[in-house]
Amino acid sequence: xxxxxxxxxxxxxxxxxxxxxxxxxxxxxxxxxxxxxxxxxxxxxxxxxxxxxxxxxxxxxxxxxxxxxxxxxxxxxxxxxxxxxxxxxxxxxxxxxxxxxxxxxxxxxxxxxxxxxxxxxxxxxxxxxxxxxxxxxxxxxxxxxxxxxxxxxxxxxxxxxxxxxxxxxxxxxxxxxxxxxxxxxxxxxxxxxxxxxxxxxxxxxxxxxxxxxxxxxxxxxxxxxxxxxxxxxxxxxxxxxxxxxxxxxxxxxxxxxxxxxxxxxxxxxxxxxxxxxxxxxxxxxxxxxxxxxxxxxxxxxxxxxxxxxxxxxxxxxxxxxxxxxxxxxxxxxxxxxxxxxxxxxxxxxxxxxxxxxxxxxxxxxxxxxxxxxxxxxxxxxxxxxxxxxxxxxxxxxxxxxxxxxxxxxxxxxxxxxxxxxxxxxxxxxxxxxxxxxxxxxxxxxxxxxxxxxxxxxxxxxxxxxxxxxxxxxxxxxxxxxxxxxxxxxxxxx
Amino acid sequence: xxxxxxxxxxxxxxxxxxxxxxxxxxxxxxxxxxxxxxxxxxxxxxxxxxxxxxxxxxxxxxxxxxxxxxxxxxxxxxxxxxxxxxxxxxxxxxxxxxxxxxxxxxxxxxxxxxxxxxxxxxxxxxxxxxxxxxxxxxxxxxxxxxxxxxxxxxxxxxxxxxxxxxxxxxxxxxxxxxxxxxxxxxxxxxxxxxxxxxxxxxxxxxxxxxxxxxxxxxxxxxxxxxxxxxxxxxxxxxxxxxxxxxxxxxxxxxxxxxxxxxxxxxxxxxxxxxxxxxxxxxxxxxxxxxxxxxxxxxxxxxxxxxxxxxxxxxxxxxxxxxxxxxxxxxxxxxxxxxxxxxxxxxxxxxxxxxxxxxxxxxxxxxxxxxxxxxxxxxxxxxxxxxxxxxxxxxxxxxxxxxxxxxxxxxxxxxxxxxxxxxxxxxxxxxxxxxxxxxxxxxxxxxxxxxxxxxxxxxxxxxxxxxxxxxxxx
Numbered sequence: 001x002x003x004x005x006x007x008x009x010x011x012x013x014x015x016x017x018x019x020x021x022x023x024x025x026x027x028x029x030x031x032x033x034x035x036x037x038x039x040x041x042x043x044x045x046x047x048x049x050x051x052x053x054x055x056x057x058x059x060x061x062x063x064x065x066x067x068x069x070x071x072x073x074x075x076x077x078x079x080x081x082x083x084x085x086x087x088x089x090x091x092x093x094x095x096x097x098x099x100x101x102x103x104x105x106x107x108x109x110x111x112x113x114x115x116x117x118x119x120x121x122x123x124x125x126x127x128x129x130x131x132x133x134x135x136x137x138x139x140x141x142x143x144x145x146x147x148x149x150x151x152x153x154x155x156x157x158x159x160x161x162x163x164x165x166x167x168x169x170x171x172x173x174x175x176x177x178x179x180x181x182x183x184x185x186x187x188x189x190x191x192x193x194x195x196x197x198x199x200x201x202x203x204x205x206x207x208x209x210x211x212x213x214x215x216x217x218x219x220x221x222x223x224x225x226x227x228x229x230x231x232x233x234x235x236x237x238x239x240x241x242x243x244x245x246x247x248x249x250x251x252x253x254x255x256x257x258x259x260x261x262x263x264x265x266x267x268x269x270x271x272x273x274x275x276x277x278x279x280x281x282x283x284x285x286x287x288x289x290x291x292x293x294x295x296x297x298x299x300x301x302x303x304x305x306x307x308x309x310x311x312x313x314x315x316x317x318x319x320x321x322x323x324x325x326x327x328x329x330x331x332x333x334x335x336x337x338x339x340x341x342x343x344x345x346x347x348x349x350x351x352x353x354x355x356x357x358x359x360x361x362x363x364x365x366x367x368x369x370x371x372x373x374x375x376x377x378x379x380x381x382x383x384x385x386x387x388x389x390x391x392x393x394x395x396x397x398x399x400x401x402x403x404x405x406x407x408x409x410x411x412x413x414x415x416x417x418x419x420x421x422x423x424x425x426x427x428x429x430x431x432x433x434x435x436x437x438x439x440x441x442x443x444x445x446x447x448x449x450x451x452x453x454x455x456x457x458x459x460x461x462x463x464x465x466x467x468x469x470x471x472x473x474x475x476x477x478x479x480x481x482x483x484x485x486x487x488x489x490x491x492x493x
Numbered sequence: 494x495x496x497x498x499x500x501x502x503x504x505x506x507x508x509x510x511x512x513x514x515x516x517x518x519x520x521x522x523x524x525x526x527x528x529x530x531x532x533x534x535x536x537x538x539x540x541x542x543x544x545x546x547x548x549x550x551x552x553x554x555x556x557x558x559x560x561x562x563x564x565x566x567x568x569x570x571x572x573x574x575x576x577x578x579x580x581x582x583x584x585x586x587x588x589x590x591x592x593x594x595x596x597x598x599x600x601x602x603x604x605x606x607x608x609x610x611x612x613x614x615x616x617x618x619x620x621x622x623x624x625x626x627x628x629x630x631x632x633x634x635x636x637x638x639x640x641x642x643x644x645x646x647x648x649x650x651x652x653x654x655x656x657x658x659x660x661x662x663x664x665x666x667x668x669x670x671x672x673x674x675x676x677x678x679x680x681x682x683x684x685x686x687x688x689x690x691x692x693x694x695x696x697x698x699x700x701x702x703x704x705x706x707x708x709x710x711x712x713x714x715x716x717x718x719x720x721x722x723x724x725x726x727x728x729x730x731x732x733x734x735x736x737x738x739x740x741x742x743x744x745x746x747x748x749x750x751x752x753x754x755x756x757x758x759x760x761x762x763x764x765x766x767x768x769x770x771x772x773x774x775x776x777x778x779x780x781x782x783x784x785x786x787x788x789x790x791x792x793x794x795x796x797x798x799x800x801x802x803x804x805x806x807x808x809x810x811x812x813x814x815x816x817x818x819x820x821x822x823x824x825x826x827x828x829x830x831x832x833x834x835x836x837x838x839x840x841x842x843x844x845x846x847x848x849x850x851x852x853x854x855x856x857x858x859x860x861x862x863x864x865x866x867x868x869x870x871x872x873x874x875x876x877x878x879x880x881x882x883x884x885x886x887x888x889x890x891x892x893x894x895x896x897x898x899x900x901x902x903x904x905x906x907x908x909x910x911x912x913x914x915x916x917x918x919x920x921x922x923x924x925x926x927x928x929x930x931x932x933x934x935x936x937x938x939x940x941x942x943x944x945x946x947x948x949x950x951x952x953x954x955x956x957x958x959x960x961x962x963x964x965x966x
Contacts, residue, residue, distance in 0.1 A: 070956055071953070071957055072812065072956070072960045073882070142873055148914070149914070149918060152915060152918065153919055160915060163919075164915075167907070167911065168907065171903070171907055172901075175897075175900035175901060175903060175904060176900075178881075178900055179893065179897050179900060182896070183893065186885075
């Protein structure tokens with residue numbers, strides 16, 4: 001146990017606190033307190049991490065701690081962070097924090113909602129701090145199952161269908177993943193489940209050919225890898241606001257993180273051999289997601305398809321296997337997490353006022369909802385990659401990295417992927433033009449009131465983060481770059 | 494002969510002591526005292542559990558007829574705890590006016606079957622094994638038909654006894670073939686004498702049918718849904734958990750101890766049985782509208798997962814098996830506990846009746862949800878860990894394809910478990926089941942189950958402790 005475990009303990013205490021509290025005010029106090037503590041924790045971890053690195057500590061992971069859990073299977077509860085995990089912890093904390101404020105008025109059953117929400121965040125935090133395959137898988141599944149109830153009870157639209165589809169598809173992914181993990185452990189003859197240790201062993205190449213695709217696809221399902229992305233639009237569209245934020249913002253990143261950390265890190269030979277298959281699939285994700293978004297008329301569907309496209313870009317970049325592109329991938333995880341959370345938060349707030357998400361039934365919202373309107377435009381600009389906002393930094397880095405491959409296959413794919421930027425611009429600008437600007441479409445919308453304080457807080461935090469990342473990405477990209485290097489050295493050797 | 498060696502069979506003796514005391518008490522106690530029949534029974538049985546929960550060194554009684562191994566203490570304790578939970582849940586049912594008079598019989602029959610399972614588990618000889626098997630089966634039929642004014646129960650009792658007798662006769666035929674080909678029925682001698690001649694393989698197959706029947710693997714499962722549906726719910730839970738738990742343990746020990754040389758024969762058999770049990774049971778479970786039948790099929794598929802631990806035949810497999818049974822006891826009994834109290838009070842067992850249960854009975858729905866999540870293998874509940882270890886035990890021996898099929902099936906099973914959760918939490922109902930006030934024993938049993946589900950997985954000491962005595966080929 002070291003202080004990293006607090007990331008898991010705080011949500012557990014939040015759950016206990018919710019159990020003993022009995023009205024909405026108390027739930028909100030517990031949740032706000034917990035979420036703020038998590039924010040502070042992630043700040044402290046970042047600071048400590050950077051000072052430690054500045055002091056010249058070059059260990060692959062810092063703040064390691066290890067406790068034996070299930071000795072017969074060499075399962076340990078072991079934690080540790082590197083730059084990638086720190087970045088993900090910051091992201092998760094921001095989203096959990098803003099998610100609490102975005103669900104300030106959740107109804108019905110606020111207690112249960114926050115219970116499941118906290119359980120979900122246990123899974124998310126645990127996943128990013130652990131260095132043990134079993135524990136990682138456990139947290140992965142912990143993060144999945146609350147989704148069913150969160151979407152099913154508090155969702156909108158075809159919620160029961162979407163909840164079932166999402167849960168079963170992600171569980172399907174985790175089934176593939178479990179075979180992969182057990183295969184890694186027993187196939188490598190390892191005496192540990194710690195992936196840092198397993199990486200030092202050499203898994204037989206013929207084993208890798210079986211287990212790499214299983215593991216990669218298993219995580220890829222969560223990362224919305226084509227053709228396993230179909231849960232994502234339905235799931236995100238039906239989920240309540242905070243859950244969409246957390247799911248698109250953080251949970252989908254579990255997929256990319258896992259693909260990189262486990263599948264590629266542990267099975268480099270197979271990763272090299274099979275990268276082309278997955279590159280094609282991710283290339284399809286990127287372009288197909290963007291085209292899918294153009295076609296939609298529901299705000300949440302538009303954003304869900306754009307998530308498929310942007311998360312496809314994450315997987316696309318890690319498969320490029322060079323430092324620039326992979327750093328870009330992690331930056332893209334951060335950037336997409338922030339802006340998609342902002343999008344979903346805003347959509348939730350707009351929907352709460354207009355009671356529709358159909359873009360054909362809205363217009364001129366800027367006149368009645370100036371705060372939400374401006375924020376929506378900012379989110380849109382971040383999404384289409386305007387310089388000084390986070391999206392630009394991430395996508396620029398990815399494409400610069402991808403262009404470093406000079407063979408025809410990678411070039412063609414890269415150019416195809418780059419074209420998605422244009423398509424993104426189409427659907428973002430179209431939506432912004434239709435619903436934010438222009439004349440007011442619906443007379444009833446003239447009486448709407450703008451955001452209240454908790455909504456403003458939630459949105460402002462996200463916007464500040466997007467600006468901060470877009471205008472000063474150096475410290476975070478160098479932190480990520482350093483941590484990507486050891487994984488890449490495994491891949492390139 | 495040294496009769497004092499019989500005193501070493503402590504578990505059996507103390508259980509017989511409890512049984513005889515309760516029988517005499519039931520007959521002779523005065524009106525004032527008889528009110529306390531059930532509390533006395535709980536306390537006595539709890540004392541029995543505590544006295545027998547510490548493993549001892551291995552020993553033999555009666556020239557190898559009865560073989561004790563420390564692992565047996567664990568499995569017996571698990572079965573004991575399970576039985577205690579079932580008894581707690583049956584408390585209300587036995588306090589009904591019409592059943593009050595039959596309480597003594599209920600306890601006596603339950604403990605008889607438990608004694609039979611003890612003997613099955615500790616036997617070192619096919620004769621004692623067969624006596625155990627029958628002692629576990631025949632009182633069970635009486636229990637299934639316990640609710641004699643219900644037609645379903647009588648029908649279920651008849652079905653159970655007919656198919657059980659049929660299965661055990663096939664089993665005893667197998668035993669006779671084993672005796673014919675080797676000349677002995679002692680396990681310790683058989684281990685070397687069974688070499689894999691065709692007759693012995695045939696003998697094994699016949700013999701194993703009896704156990705497959707008890708575990709209710711497909712295609713020996715056809716009695717299960719009907720009997721589960723017809724029997725009183727507490728009996729159903731006993732049947733699905735305790736009876737099954739003992740049978741899988743016995744199957745494992747016999748495969749390892751006696752049929753170790755036939756490993757190349759029984760592994761493919763078990764492989765096929767596991768796949769069809771899990772798959773067919775899952776497919777049937779989806780279509781069930783009656784929750785008792787639903788849990789019947791779910792328990793068949795759970796049995797299929799247990800086979801994954803047996804098929805490895807290793808010490809890890811043994812440990813995972815005992816652990817799986819432990820977790821299964823808590824998860825399934827929690828589900829059945831909720832089911833039984835609702836059926837007892839309202840007579841409702843259909844899935845549609847559970848619509849909107851969370852509005853009126855949040856606690857019961859919560860326990861049910863935990864139980865179903867645990868059965869489906871969702872972390873952080875215990876079922877996740879037990880499933881993982883079972884899969885790991887099978888993969889350790891290279892059964893990748895089997896584990897993969899089993900894992901795909903967990904998705905199907907998750908689907909139907911979620912259907913129940915959906916009914917309770919998501920679906921709104923005009924006429925939900927009204928608020929049910931549970932009595933203290935039931936609450937206690939559900940609390941024990943909930944604690945078990947939540948904590949067993951997180952505390953690895955339990956698994957590690959079981960692993961100390963694991964044995965295999």
